[in-house]
Structures are given as C-alpha cells and as structure tokens.
Amino acid sequence: MTITTTNYSGGETLIPLVTRLVDGSRARAEQPEPPTAEPGAPATDTVIVAIGRCPSLTAEAGVEYWSTPDMTNYSYECVYDPKRVRLDQAEAWLRTQLAERGITVAEFLNEDDKPEPNSFDLAKVIAAMPAAVDEAMRKTLPGYYSPDKAAEIAQVAIEMLRSGQAPAEQPLTAADRGRAWQIKYLCAMPDCGLDHAGADGEPGWHATTPIETTVRDIDTDNLGNENEPFLAAQIVVHDYRAQAYGRTTEMWLHYGVHTGALAPSAARDVAVEGIAFFERLLALCDRADVIARGDFEGDPEVARCDREAEDARIREITARREQRTADAVAVVRERQATAEGPLAEVMGAMTDLIAKTGDPDGVAGFVRDHLAALKRAEA
Structure with a gap:
C-alpha cells in the first residue's frame, strides 16, 4: 500500500x-x-x-x-x-x-x-526573574521605575509561578506539525496555531495563538463574558485564493469581546501609545493610592438608620400621592353626577385616567386643555 x-x-x-x-x-x-x-x-x-x-x-x-x-x-x-x-x-x-x-x-x-518547546526550568526562571524585571522596567517604564517596585513586581510573578499559575502550554504551530501538514492544508505561515485538521477547519486565513493578559475582561456591564481576556493580540494572514485576491497580514487586537483589525504598522503605533498610556496609568494609580488613604468603612448602625428613614420617606410620599388621587377621583365623580352630554363623558374619562396614572394634576391639565380646544372650535 x-x-x-x-x-x-x-x-x-x-x-x-x-x-x-x-x-x-x-x-x-x-x-x-x-x-x-x-x-x-x-x-x-x-x-x-x-x-x-x-x-x-x-x-x-x-x-x-x-x-x-x-x-x-x-x-x-x-x-x-x-x-x-x-x-x-x-x-x-x-x-x-x-x-x-x-x-x-x-x-x-x-x-x-529534544526539550519541549514550551518547557522551562522553574528554578532557573525564578532565579532570573528579579534581574529581568528590574532591567525591563528601567528600559520601558523609566518614569515609574524604582528598585523596590521592580522587586515587588518580580515577587508577585514568582509567587504566581510557584502557585501553578504560569501560562498554559501553547498549542502546536504549523512548524511543529511538520512540512507535510503545511503542504496538505496550504498553511505557509509557520507560526499558525490553528488546527486545520480539527475544530478550526480551513477558514481561508491563518493566525498565531493570541497573546493575552492574565486579567480578564473588566467591563462592569459584562454579560457572561467574564472569562474573556482584558487584552489580547495575534497575527492573522489572509491568503484565500491569493493569486486572485492577494495576501494580507493584519494584527488583530482584542479588548474584551471587541476586536480591531490593524495593519502591523498601525498596531505598532497602538503598542507605543499603550506603553506611554500605561506609564501614565501607573502614575495615576500612585495618586489614587494617596487619595484612598482618606477612605474608611461606614458605621453599620448609621447605615441601618438611614435605610429605615429612606423607607419611611418613600412610604409617606406614596401615601400622599394615593390620597391626592383618591380626593381627585371623588371630586370628579361629584361633578360628573351633575354634568350632561359631552362633559359627562369627559368627566368619566378623566376619572379613569386619574385612577390609572395616579397623577391628578397631569390629568386635570390635559382635560383643561382639551375643553379649551373644544370651546375655541365651537366659537
């Protein structure tokens, strides 16, 4: 065979x-x-x-x-x-x-x-972490950098690694799958992380596995998307029938459930601006820490009294409104008893409106305007 x-x-x-x-x-x-x-x-x-x-x-x-x-x-x-x-x-x-x-x-x-492409020596990574974080902060965040802050960030990263929260193993790339696989699925992008033989199929484009933040989506109006990363990005190559439609490389930037498709140069501009923005954000966090020193917990007993007073105020307002409605309905019915013709019909409709809306002033104003319009028409 x-x-x-x-x-x-x-x-x-x-x-x-x-x-x-x-x-x-x-x-x-x-x-x-x-x-x-x-x-x-x-x-x-x-x-x-x-x-x-x-x-x-x-x-x-x-x-x-x-x-x-x-x-x-x-x-x-x-x-x-x-x-x-x-x-x-x-x-x-x-x-x-x-x-x-x-x-x-x-x-x-x-x-x-051969060593696994995503394997690492945990002890060596932990040993190198403080120096690496220190150097990275000095180069990328000079306005925020201090030895103490670098050491603090490095310690957080080390604790995450030790607690088993290191990044998950990355899926296979096209290069990992081999030349024959790339030829079969016309996957000319060695970094492609799509499983063309499986769930991803052959969509006509190829993409790297997204890099993403550990922080999940921070949208306060989140509707079931809490597991989406706050930020993520990947390279995408469109080459469906390239001879006819050409080939295009894009950067997909994901923020929560939204995605922006940018040219690599535009994505680089976003990254540069992002570095500057997050440096300002860190400075803003420092200021917020200072302001937050004045924060304090409320008194549960005072809070209970405030809720009770608010409930009593709402009950009083509701009772006054209901009484005014009942009084207005009584007056209208009294006048309706002596009214004749169209006026009696208007009074009846007015009674119904007051009872339904609970707004006697609004209904009375509406009726007055309606009657004035009728008188003008008759004149």
Whole structure:
C-alpha cells in the first residue's frame, strides 16, 4: 500500500506507508509497490531518519513514515505509537522497509530527546526573574521605575509561578506539525496555531495563538463574558485564493469581546501609545493610592438608620400621592353626577385616567386643555 506525496523540487515520489488517517477516514489508496532491490544487492542510498512518538497514531502497524525532500538534516520522518511499539521495534521495522527499497538507515534522530518547546526550568526562571524585571522596567517604564517596585513586581510573578499559575502550554504551530501538514492544508505561515485538521477547519486565513493578559475582561456591564481576556493580540494572514485576491497580514487586537483589525504598522503605533498610556496609568494609580488613604468603612448602625428613614420617606410620599388621587377621583365623580352630554363623558374619562396614572394634576391639565380646544372650535 502506498501514498503519493508531491516533491516540490519536481515530480512525485511513491512512498510505502501503512494505512493513514485522512480527514477522519482511512485512506486505502492502492498503488503498485515501488521496485525493490534484488536480494543480496548492495544498498543504493544511505539516509538519516527523524523518529518520534505519536500516541494517537491510527496506523495498523503502529508505525508510519514518509520522505521529507525539503529537509536538510534528515531524509525521512517516522512516528510510532509507544503504547503498541517500542522505539527499537519501530527502528527495526523501518530499517527493513527501507532496505527492501535499497536504502540504508545511517542514523536515527530521536525527536523525543529534544526539550519541549514550551518547557522551562522553574528554578532557573525564578532565579532570573528579579534581574529581568528590574532591567525591563528601567528600559520601558523609566518614569515609574524604582528598585523596590521592580522587586515587588518580580515577587508577585514568582509567587504566581510557584502557585501553578504560569501560562498554559501553547498549542502546536504549523512548524511543529511538520512540512507535510503545511503542504496538505496550504498553511505557509509557520507560526499558525490553528488546527486545520480539527475544530478550526480551513477558514481561508491563518493566525498565531493570541497573546493575552492574565486579567480578564473588566467591563462592569459584562454579560457572561467574564472569562474573556482584558487584552489580547495575534497575527492573522489572509491568503484565500491569493493569486486572485492577494495576501494580507493584519494584527488583530482584542479588548474584551471587541476586536480591531490593524495593519502591523498601525498596531505598532497602538503598542507605543499603550506603553506611554500605561506609564501614565501607573502614575495615576500612585495618586489614587494617596487619595484612598482618606477612605474608611461606614458605621453599620448609621447605615441601618438611614435605610429605615429612606423607607419611611418613600412610604409617606406614596401615601400622599394615593390620597391626592383618591380626593381627585371623588371630586370628579361629584361633578360628573351633575354634568350632561359631552362633559359627562369627559368627566368619566378623566376619572379613569386619574385612577390609572395616579397623577391628578397631569390629568386635570390635559382635560383643561382639551375643553379649551373644544370651546375655541365651537366659537
């Protein structure tokens, strides 16, 4: 069984592979097996192979490999499922597969021996934190900088790291996923963090994983978006049918639930202005700290008395309004009893309005205006 891959230096090569998972289904492309070397014939090529674990591998043999004509350090990549196959078994299997094609493996580069791209030595980071914060503050916030403030910020960062609040592991980038993946999904942006084979799909654009503030959205009228970052930013490349529509690189700046799409130069202007603004904000915070020294807690007993007095005032106002309404309704009904014709109808409507609105003065003014208009019309 084989799968065809395109060699972008020209032509195509057929690479023997076990069954691979493509777009959620098993691709069983039956192609003629490539010619193998005659038994006993000397190997015609010597290669280096990069090999690594892949726990989610669906290949039936638990191992699969492909050529990497664009790489300079090795010629093939191989992955294996460590739950089913040991490293030495995977290497032996691949040696046999390539030997049948007259190819000898000179060396395996174990990708699992490389440090994780997002891993770090916590002790080293903590040790370097005070000096790093001090230097960063002196360069970026000279008006706010002092050794004590730098040490205070560094200590907060260290406590966050020690309490397990360090930034979460970043998702895989297109470069992490490999050249074959980039070619398949036309993802020419090595920093792209979208999972084109999964939930993100192929939207016609590519984006880095957003950088974001630890602080969540601070909107006081927040309607269920409390988990959105206060600020975030990412690079986005639009290259859908680029030959027809071109390619555009933007910076997306997110603030709460809102997003602004800017050219990189405009985003840089925002960043520069942001540095200046936040320096002023820090100075404003210092001033607010001074003013806040006069703040104090209220007396719960005085607060209780104030609420009781406010409730009594509201009850008194309500009672007076209800009494005025009742008096107005009584007067109107008394006059309605002696009225005739259209005036009686007006009085009836007036009574209903007073009862519904509780505003006898407003209704009386409306009626007076209405009656005056009728008299003018009759004249």
